[in-house]
Amino acid sequence: xxxxxxxxxxxxxxxxxxxxxxxxxxxxxxxxxxxxxxxxxxxxxxxxxxxxxxxxxxxxxxxxxxxxxxxxxxxxxxxxxxxxxxxxxxxxxxxxxxxxxxxxxxxxxxxxxxxxxxxxxxxxxxxxxxxxxxxxxxxxxxxxxxxxxxxxxxxxxxxxxxxxxxxxxxxxxxxxxxxxxxxxxxxxxxxxxxxxxxxxxxxxxxxxxxxxxxxxxxxxxxxxxxxxxxxxxxxxxxxxxxxxxxxxxxxxxxxxxxxxxxxxxxxxxxxxxxxxxxxxxxxxxxxxxxxxxxxxxxxxxxxxxxxxxxxxxxxxxxxxxxxxxxxxxxxxxxxxxxxxxxxxxxxxxxxxxxxxxxxxxxxxxxxxxxxxxxxxxxxxxxxxxxxxxxxxxxxxxxxxxxxxxxxxxxxxxxxxxxxxxxxxxxxxxxxxxxxxxxxxxxxxxxxxxxxxxxxxxxxxxxxxxxxxxxxxxxxxxxxxxxxxxxxxxxxxxxxxxxxxxxxxxxxxxxxxxxxxxxxxxxxxxxxxxxxxxxxxxxxxxxxxxxxxxxxxxxxxxxxxxxxxxxxxxxxxxxx
Amino acid sequence: xxxxxxxxxxxxxxxxxxxxxxxxxxxxxxxxxxxxxxxxxxxxxxxxxxxxxxxxxxxxxxxxxxxxxxxxxxxxxxxxxxxxxxxxxxxxxxxxxxxxxxxxxxxxxxxxxxxxxxxxxxxxxxxxxxxxxxxxxxxxxxxxxxxxxxxx
Numbered sequence: 001x002x003x004x005x006x007x008x009x010x011x012x013x014x015x016x017x018x019x020x021x022x023x024x025x026x027x028x029x030x031x032x033x034x035x036x037x038x039x040x041x042x043x044x045x046x047x048x049x050x051x052x053x054x055x056x057x058x059x060x061x062x063x064x065x066x067x068x069x070x071x072x073x074x075x076x077x078x079x080x081x082x083x084x085x086x087x088x089x090x091x092x093x094x095x096x097x098x099x100x101x102x103x104x105x106x107x108x109x110x111x112x113x114x115x116x117x118x119x120x121x122x123x124x125x126x127x128x129x130x131x132x133x134x135x136x137x138x139x140x141x142x143x144x145x146x147x148x149x150x151x152x153x154x155x156x157x158x159x160x161x162x163x164x165x166x167x168x169x170x171x172x173x174x175x176x177x178x179x180x181x182x183x184x185x186x187x188x189x190x191x192x193x194x195x196x197x198x199x200x201x202x203x204x205x206x207x208x209x210x211x212x213x214x215x216x217x218x219x220x221x222x223x224x225x226x227x228x229x230x231x232x233x234x235x236x237x238x239x240x241x242x243x244x245x246x247x248x249x250x251x252x253x254x255x256x257x258x259x260x261x262x263x264x265x266x267x268x269x270x271x272x273x274x275x276x277x278x279x280x281x282x283x284x285x286x287x288x289x290x291x292x293x294x295x296x297x298x299x300x301x302x303x304x305x306x307x308x309x310x311x312x313x314x315x316x317x318x319x320x321x322x323x324x325x326x327x328x329x330x331x332x333x334x335x336x337x338x339x340x341x342x343x344x345x346x347x348x349x350x351x352x353x354x355x356x357x358x359x360x361x362x363x364x365x366x367x368x369x370x371x372x373x374x375x376x377x378x379x380x381x382x383x384x385x386x387x388x389x390x391x392x393x394x395x396x397x398x399x400x401x402x403x404x405x406x407x408x409x410x411x412x413x414x415x416x417x418x419x420x421x422x423x424x425x426x427x428x429x430x431x432x433x434x435x436x437x438x439x440x441x442x443x444x445x446x447x448x449x450x451x452x453x454x455x456x457x458x459x460x461x462x463x464x465x466x467x468x469x470x471x472x473x474x475x476x477x478x479x480x481x482x483x484x485x486x487x488x489x490x491x492x493x494x495x496x497x498x499x500x501x502x503x504x505x506x507x508x509x510x511x512x513x514x515x516x517x518x519x520x521x522x523x524x525x526x527x528x529x530x531x532x533x534x535x536x537x538x539x540x541x542x543x544x545x546x547x548x549x550x551x552x553x554x555x556x557x558x559x560x561x562x563x564x565x566x567x568x569x570x571x572x573x574x575x
Numbered sequence: 576x577x578x579x580x581x582x583x584x585x586x587x588x589x590x591x592x593x594x595x596x597x598x599x600x601x602x603x604x605x606x607x608x609x610x611x612x613x614x615x616x617x618x619x620x621x622x623x624x625x626x627x628x629x630x631x632x633x634x635x636x637x638x639x640x641x642x643x644x645x646x647x648x649x650x651x652x653x654x655x656x657x658x659x660x661x662x663x664x665x666x667x668x669x670x671x672x673x674x675x676x677x678x679x680x681x682x683x684x685x686x687x688x689x690x691x692x693x694x695x696x697x698x699x700x701x702x703x704x705x706x707x708x709x710x711x712x713x714x715x716x717x718x719x720x721x722x723x724x725x726x727x
Binding site (some may be wrong): 070073074075076129130154155156157159200201203209212213214215225228235270282315 | 582613651655657658661662665666667668669672676677680682683685722
């Protein structure tokens with residue numbers, strides 16, 4: 001019995017149509033395959049590679065000090081997750097909670113409530129250590145996973161925390177060299193491991209079993225920091241801050257010849273292993289971000305500017321009347337009561353006694369633009385380009401806006417503001433035959449150092465040499481002990497500047513910044529140390545009494561640690 | 576149309592009419608005939624032989640590849656296990672290294688030193704009377720017999 005009749009011609013047509021449809025579909029499939037294999041090949045290959053390498057644990061490169069001491073490395077921590085879809089009758093939330101609570105040192109009921117939540121994945125614990133995770137893994141609970149992840153570890157604790165900074169890969173946050181050196185520490189040269197869905201390694205002909213067993217790490221980063229000097233600088237600074245109940249402080253130790261920073265102690269300090277427990281004001285590197293009036297240390301730049309512009313010679317004198325009134329503003333010497341009118345003073349006297357009136361007279365010998373240009377050459381008012389983030393340019397108003405009193409007050413370090421690193425770099429140029437070099441903390445290979453670092457002649461070598469002599473003489477002749485270290489000649493200048501009122505105009509009463517910028521040996525400067533202590537309290541708070549002793553302690557250690565050849569054996573040695 | 580009748584004896588016709596003497600004088604004919612029938616038989620055998628050889632070869636290859644695959648799979652599993660163990664050791668090593676670095680860090684050493692009193696200055700100095708050299712009893716030093724070892 002025929003169920004339906006079909007015209008053979010019609011049938012043939014239908015068959016042909018079906019055939020055609022098949023051919024079209026096959027053609028389309030071929031086209032799609034060709035598109036995937038020929039045109040999207042690269043993109044898809046990359047995507048597949050990314051998916052397979054996603055599971056591979058990649059460590060950030062380690063950071064070392066200049067002598068190979070490890071300052072930052074990567075560790076492994078583990079997170080614990082529960083996956084409710086894999087709960088079994090015998091391994092339900094209650095059983096799991098009872099098993100895990102003692103290991104995770106948590107309350108059973110709380111853990112059970114957590115495990116009973118209606119989510120596809122429940123986070124139970126984060127950042128647990130290896131021993132704990134091994135105990136959990138031993139239990140072999142199928143609904144519990146314990147993936148590992150990298151964590152940045154700073155084995156030296158607080159040491160050089162403001163230089164090292166911190167890193168939070170999840171939030172893509174970083175500070176210090178962790179940020180500026182990410183090009184090194186995140187640069188993975190080794191072949192990335194490909195893993196399947198179960199986390200097993202996919203071996204191919206090119207897989208070297210020995211090679212893949214090594215941890216995948218970024219490049220090593222070596223800093224110019226010397227951990228021993230850094231430690232002593234931090235210790236001495238903290239001692240002084242504690243003794244004077246100061247707000248904050250810094251000690252910068254650098255090589256003036258090449259701009260390498262050997263230590264940058266910043267107080268208050270923090271532990272980068274738990275940086276999130278500190279407030280922003282502690283974590284930020286105020287040495288780069290905050291500005292201060294440099295005070296009398298700026299007289300180094302004032303005198304150098306006058307010598308370099310030819311407005312003064314090292315043998316010229318100026319008349320110091322003890323106090324001077326400019327545009328209605330009275331400027332006194334700090335020792336006006338002891339020396340009411342010193343009279344004609346030479347440059348050694350000006351620097352030794354830190355004469356404000358003398359430096360005003362020197363500064364006013366230059367035109368505002370001459371003085372401004374010279375200060376700008378020293379790098380005041382522009383970023384030094386240090387390889388640390390968050391640097392401030394400082395404050396240096398254009399010469400056109402200066403009136404006489406501005407120029408006068410700038411001469412002794414007011415009416416402008418600089419960061420401690422700007423001042424250190426500027427004074428370092430005097431120690432380096434007048435050549436300013438970018439201060440830096442990353443030790444660059446010689447081939448890249450030239451492009452990374454700037455060098456510029458800011459004063460003539462003759463001016464620089466004359467300044468070194470003047471500064472060495474001022475330290476030697478001074479009654480203060482600041483800068484008097486055994487067996488070495490030191491060239492430097494102390495500074496005490498009133499602290500500007502952060503909530504308005506004017507200055508805070510009785511609150512000062514004390515500083516000391518000096519380098520040694522004066523005959524061939526190799527080390528520059530800049531000390532700044534903010535708001536020390538006490539009866540005698542001066543650059544010479546607060547910053548000076550810190551300098552002496554650190555400098556004495558540096559001479560011993562670097563085994564420096566004394567240029568004045570027997571000098572300042574107690575007999 | 577009447578069917579054509581073939582009266583020819585084909586067998587007879589097709590058979591070459593050799594004379595006995597002729598036949599014996601051309602024995603090769605007989606040989607070729609023999610050879611022909613022999614070839615027909617051996618082609619089948621060759622086919623069978625080739626098929627058998629191919630099958631055997633295929634079988635051997637399959638077994639060979641199964642064996643190789645098993646070895647490779649086993650080696651890969653072994654490697655994966657070793658890799659997992661090495662990774663575990665690496666993690667442990669990194670953790671221990673970090674702990675060691677922390678222990679020998681400047682601050683840890685400083686804190687440990689600060690915790691002990693070895694380097695503290697004495698708060699009180701105990702004064703004792705000077706002992707006169709003449710009244711000091713002479714104690715004979717003990718003679719130690721050391722068994723020295725070359726190289727130490």
